[in-house]
Amino acid sequence: MMAGADLLCELMREYHRRGWVSGTGGGICRVVAPERLLVAPSGVHKERLAPEDFFVISTGDGRVLAVADDPGLVPSECTPVFRLIVRLRHAGSVLHSHALSAVLAGDTAIDGAVTISGLEMLKGIQGVAASDRHAVPVVQNTVREAELVDEVGLALGDDRYGSAYAVLVRDHGAYIWGRDVWEAKRHAEVYHYLFDALRERRS
Amino acid sequence: MMAGADLLCELMREYHRRGWVSGTGGGICRVVAPERLLVAPSGVHKERLAPEDFFVISTGDGRVLAVADDPGLVPSECTPVFRLIVRLRHAGSVLHSHALSAVLAGDTAIDGAVTISGLEMLKGIQGVAASDRHAVPVVQNTVREAELVDEVGLALGDDRYGSAYAVLVRDHGAYIWGRDVWEAKRHAEVYHYLFDALRERRS
């Protein structure tokens, strides 16, 4: 029942090399069947994930439908946010990145968003043109998970961010998604590039 | 008929690792026979290219002479610019890089060019001496492909840029070429080093 986890393991090795999921941080998920979300475990070294470490979670009510082989594992803390993004944006896969570049991008937020323009790389985001001014919401970091779900939910419901495939969380990182694993990977590479560009062009 | 694609696949894996072709961006081509240009497909993860994903395009009129195995693939959007550079500069291979360092170099353009001097690494460009002042054209980014071809064509026809093996595209990246794949690779490494040097010496 863990079909599809191999690719997530491979991507997490690559993302760890890039510094996006350091220190057991970050997370990843993908929809493997209607209402069935394959979710990585919490608090493990993400470059060492194996398919049998994953959980299957009901997108709708969050029930655990299949557990990891190791009884010591629990699903990612990101799971409620993952489920929200899957439901509200029809995402097929979501990455939670702890990249420092995402934190630094969030530091530049004005009125709860960063706006990116003047970069061809914007075309790498589904539906976005290189000439667009692309607004990405930046929500406050919260101590309690439920609060973060509320904040992300508000951002996703805000018309200003209708074209965004990412939400930045201040002092924390970013959620980045796509309609499937490949689009989520493309968006992850594009948004991290855009975060780097924000920093470089500011200095 | 895809002979010669193996090396391009290997180089794209390396260029992806370096951040030059992130987010399915960038492209690569090589001449495999007179008038026959081997071209990577558009919009795929460039580190995962396989030889059967390539197209053969007529350098002269742009006709597709051989298609990729996967009917869902289309040739790189860079193809018209690739063909132009091959024709006007007798290039044997061209890389289209989306490196952030190329974008940042383009940001420093004065009168449509960046001029690089005082670096031994300039010797790595065919025909250029370390003591030269080396001018690289910087063209505007355009929404429509046809306009970019026009702009690159003007730059390549400008005597001031006769020694350049690269064209920077503002907010976008660079085209870098050589008489064969190995010279194009050498030039790619040299120009990205020069772009990094521009940034470091400016700050």
Place this chain on the structure above:
Amino acid sequence: MMAGADLLCELMREYHRRGWVSGTGGGICRVVAPERLLVAPSGVHKERLAPEDFFVISTGDGRVLAVADDPGLVPSECTPVFRLIVRLRHAGSVLHSHALSAVLAGDTAIDGAVTISGLEMLKGIQGVAASDRHAVPVVQNTVREAELVDEVGLALGDDRYGSAYAVLVRDHGAYIWGRDVWEAKRHAEVYHYLFDALRERRS
């Protein structure tokens, strides 16, 4: 008797790639049995360590209980500091990093400490919350090893640093530890991220 060294060799290859143990610098150890500390040798290229290069040292009195196969090797110069941290903090594994980011973090010390706050990544440190102000001691670099042991001992005994799993050594690097190898690895990745963040947010 060198059981458990394989993983340390693997981690040192990774840490060398990251620039944390360059130029034969840095060191690593782990507790393999009560009072028995597995310690890497001094002054060797750390990415080329093999299990037979390790020593077993008595945590209590520092006696060498088992030697490396190569009679030319000697235990890491860090051994007295390693033993101290194991005893005072019940560490199961300690990394000595020479990362430049640790040196630069130490440069910003005020009153013998750097204080880190406003970063979710702090949660990656055992017992620390993202909302904490986390103080890491910064001790002076010393010529003689015995003096460094004294300084680190004072820092570890200081209540202000009770939550720290790292000690910065000015102009030198850092000691980072955890209750076992996996926690030490997590803490190593977290603290290096925090050191990078200090630099980036300052500039």
Place this chain on the structure above:
Amino acid sequence: MMAGADLLCELMREYHRRGWVSGTGGGICRVVAPERLLVAPSGVHKERLAPEDFFVISTGDGRVLAVADDPGLVPSECTPVFRLIVRLRHAGSVLHSHALSAVLAGDTAIDGAVTISGLEMLKGIQGVAASDRHAVPVVQNTVREAELVDEVGLALGDDRYGSAYAVLVRDHGAYIWGRDVWEAKRHAEVYHYLFDALRERRS
């Protein structure tokens, strides 16, 4: 007769990954017998060197004692400087690095030298203490090879640089050596770290 070249090939792959020998630049050599110097070829992609690409050169008079298999190859342009360093400093191996960090370090020269202090990493240089002020000569870049040999010769004969295992060449890079391949590798990692530290601490 190319014994000992395997390790140089491996190191050049690693140095290429680090950006020290980009664009076919840089070079490496080692003494394989009295008066016999194994030298890499000029102008090839350094990460793709094979043992049969190397030359054996007489340290004394520079004669070619054994040639590479490929008749199109010629010995590194660095060979006269390599021979000089081997003779004057009894080096067993020399690296010529084109790292941008070496160029940027050279930019900060005062009176023909950079002086590095206040870094434990200095201990990684044979005979140097962490508390030393370590002076590294910076010579002017020259168009003609013979002039560079003269300049490096003057620097190596200057008492102020008696403890240096590196010479910086302005706008160009560095020569770094050791009594054997392993010490040269250690010194290469140490000096590049020191060059990075100069840049970071200046900004």
